[in-house]
Structure formats: structure tokens, C-alpha cells
Amino acid sequence: MSTVLLVVGILSFLIIVHELGHFLAARFFRVRVEEFGIGYPPRAFTFGRWGGTEYTLNWLPFGGFVRLFGDVGEDQHGSGSFVDKSRGIQAIILVAGVFMNAVAAWALFTGALYVGIPRVVAEGEGGAAWLMVAEVLPGSPASDAGLAPGDKIAGISGASGAAPALTPEAVTDFVRERGGEPLEITYERSGTETTVTVRPAHAVIRDAPIQPAVGIALVLVSTEPLPILQAVSQGLISTYNAFKTIAVGLGSIVKDIASGAPALQDIVGPVGLVGVVGAAADNGLGNVLALAAFISVNLVIINLLPIPALDGGRLFVLGIEAAVRRNASRLALRFLNTIGIAFVVLLMVAVTYNDIVRLLA
Numbered sequence: 001m002s003t004v005l006l007v008v009g010i011l012s013f014l015i016i017v018h019e020l021g022h023f024l025a026a027r028f029f030r031v032r033v034e035e036f037g038i039g040y041p042p043r044a045f046t047f048g049r050w051g052g053t054e055y056t057l058n059w060l061p062f063g064g065f066v067r068l069f070g071d072v073g074e075d076q077h078g079s080g081s082f083v084d085k086s087r088g089i090q091a092i093i094l095v096a097g098v099f100m101n102a103v104a105a106w107a108l109f110t111g112a113l114y115v116g117i118p119r120v121v122a123e124g125e126g127g128a129a130w131l132m133v134a135e136v137l138p139g140s141p142a143s144d145a146g147l148a149p150g151d152k153i154a155g156i157s158g159a160s161g162a163a164p165a166l167t168p169e170a171v172t173d174f175v176r177e178r179g180g181e182p183l184e185i186t187y188e189r190s191g192t193e194t195t196v197t198v199r200p201a202h203a204v205i206r207d208a209p210i211q212p213a214v215g216i217a218l219v220l221v222s223t224e225p226l227p228i229l230q231a232v233s234q235g236l237i238s239t240y241n242a243f244k245t246i247a248v249g250l251g252s253i254v255k256d257i258a259s260g261a262p263a264l265q266d267i268v269g270p271v272g273l274v275g276v277v278g279a280a281a282d283n284g285l286g287n288v289l290a291l292a293a294f295i296s297v298n299l300v301i302i303n304l305l306p307i308p309a310l311d312g313g314r315l316f317v318l319g320i321e322a323a324v325r326r327n328a329s330r331l332a333l334r335f336l337n338t339i340g341i342a343f344v345v346l347l348m349v350a351v352t353y354n355d356i357v358r359l360l361a
């Protein structure tokens with residue numbers, strides 16, 4: 001139950017941050033904000049009205065919303081109307097939401113690094129560090145032995161002794177000099193320690209076919225907290241890397257859809273997110289903050305997709321309006337919003353179904 005509340009809390013916080021971006025930009029450009037709601041209707045409580053905006057608490061505790069005077073599809077004009085503003089201002093107000101999510105991701109990554117989360121470090125950096133498997137080549141001796149990314153290497157030895165140090169360079173040199181010799185690799189996964197036997201072979205690494213290897217890429221990982229200024233700098237890099245990772249993943253999904261391959265089986269929905277957040281919570285506050293940052297980046301990219309009812313869809317319509325130099329009809333906008341909402345609901349149902357199937361399996 002506590003994990004479910006944590007998931008609701010994270011998603012609600014990130015959506016409220018998103019709506020706060022729209023709210024601040026609208027107020028800056030003198031667009032009237034009629035309501036800022038926490039949660040979704042039906043309404044439970046009204047905090048009050050300040051500056052012409054009604055602040056409410058609603059019964060569905062998932063996110064929030066801002067209601068603008070003269071929003072798209074509403075025939076409301078006059079002082080403070082959203083649709084009466086220039087298309088450039090409308091675009092800025094729409095983009096402000098995803099901008100706030102990007103800033104939130106940076107702040108969350110900064111907090112995670114300041115508290116301490118696993119991060120790749122150079123040899124001699126980051127205090128206490130351990131050796132972790134970053135990648136396993138398919139069909140390699142390591143893959144055949146069951147090693148997987150994320151495994152913590154606890155030791156590696158052969159008939160002539162053990163590796164002089166557990167660093168990527170020392171282990172690589174140790175393996176390179178023992179082609180064909182059985183080596184015992186001890187690793188830890190999910191708190192369980194396992195020992196397997198592998199034999200370094202040739203032709204494992206494409207660019208170095210004569211070099212004996214077992215087919216794993218290794219990195220040093222540390223959870224030492226960073227000083228605040230270094231955490232701020234590294235948090236910006238982590239945010240950029242998250243954008244790159246999610247964009248590549250989204251591209252793969254689109255490619256799968258275009259080729260007719262299953263594309264939703266690896267996407268985690270609200271139900272699956274409970275397990276993901278629960279696992280992060282078990283590993284400390286830093287991991288929860290980092291996961292929340294990653295979700296925030298997801299919200300940025302998803303909201304920028306040209307799907308009606310999302311910010312990206314509205315920006316797309318604004319672009320078309322600017323190109324043809326006239327406004328789209330209210331009927332067309334409402335129809336597009338209905339199609340967009342139906343698509344999002346259908347997608348959520350499909351993803352939730354996959355979550356439940358994974359849980360039952």
C-alpha cells in the first residue's frame with residue numbers, strides 16, 4: 001500500500017509541476033487562469049480565490065490541471081483570453097509545462113547524486129567502488145555462463161591465482177593472458193553470490209579477434225554522495241543522458257510498430273510502475289529520486305509527441321495555423337482532442353494489460 005501511495009505521490013508531483021509551468025507562463029503573459037486544480041474532478045474542496053484564480057482540491061488524487069480562459073476549442077474572447085494571444089505566446093505557455101518537467105528532472109537527479117546513487121567512476125575516484133558488469137556480448141562465454149548486466153563482480157581467479165585488483169583494466173589484462181584456461185568468476189545478484197566457470201576464447205571481440213576474452217564490459221561503480229556543486233553539474237549530464245536513452249528507446253518502439261513487431265511488451269504502465277518504484281525504494285531515497293527524474297524526462301518527451309490533446313499535438317496545430325495563417329475551427333479542434341484522449345486511454349489500457357500479464361506470469 002505504501003508503494004502505491006509513493007507512485008501516486010511521484011506522478012502527482014510531476015504532473016502538478018508540469019501544470020505549474022503552464023500556470024506561471026500564463027500569468028506572466030496576462031492570460032487569465034480560471035482554476036488551478038490539484039487532482040481531477042469531481043471537486044472536493046476550494047482553498048479560495050486569489051488573483052482571479054480559483055484553487056481547488058479534487059477527489060481523483062492523480063496530478064492536476066490549469067483551466068485557462070479562452071482555451072483552445074472554447075469560444076471565449078476578450079481581455080486575458082488564451083486564444084486571443086499571439087501564436088508565439090500560446091506556444092510558450094504550452095512549452096512551459098515540459099520545460100518545468102525538464103527542470104524538475106535536473107533537480108531530482110541533483111538530489112539523488114547528493115544523497116548517493118550508483119554511478120560510474122574512474123579508478124581511484126569516488127571512494128569505495130565495486131566492479132559491475134555493464135554489458136554482456138550475446139553468444140560469448142560470459143553469456144553462456146549466465147552473467148548479466150548489473151552483476152557485481154566479487155572475484156575472478158584461475159589456476160595460477162586471482163586477478164591482482166578488481167578494476168576493469170586489471171581484470172581485462174588478467175583474462176587476456178589466460179586464453180583457454182578455466183576461470184572462476186564470483187558475482188553477486190540480488191543479494192545472492194554465485195560462482196561460474198568460463199574459458200576466455202578468441203574471436204569474441206569483433207575488433208580484436210586474436211585477443212582472448214569472455215565477452216563482458218566492466219565499469220567501476222560507487223554510491224558515494226557528491227558535493228552539492230558537483231551534484232548540480234553531474235545532474236545536468238544525467239538529465240541529458242536520460243533524454244538520449246528515452247529518445248533512442250522511443251525510436252525503437254516506433255521502428256517496431258512500423259515493421260509490425262510487438263512494441264508495447266516492454267513498456268511499463270501504472271501497475272508495473274508500482275514494482276519498479278518498490279524496488280527503487282528498497283535501495284534508498286537516492287534511487288527513488290533518480291527514478292522520479294527519469295519519469296519526469298519521460299513526461300517531457302511524451303507530452304511533446306504530436307498527439308492531439310497533448311502539448312505536442314497542440315503545438316503541431318499551432319504550427320499548421322501559422323503556416324496557413326488562419327485558426328482551425330472549434331469543431332475540428334474538439335474532434336482532434338476527442339481522438340487524442342481516446343488514443344491515450346486505449347494506450348493506457350493496453351499497457352496496463354501488459355503489466356497485469358507480467359505480474360501473473
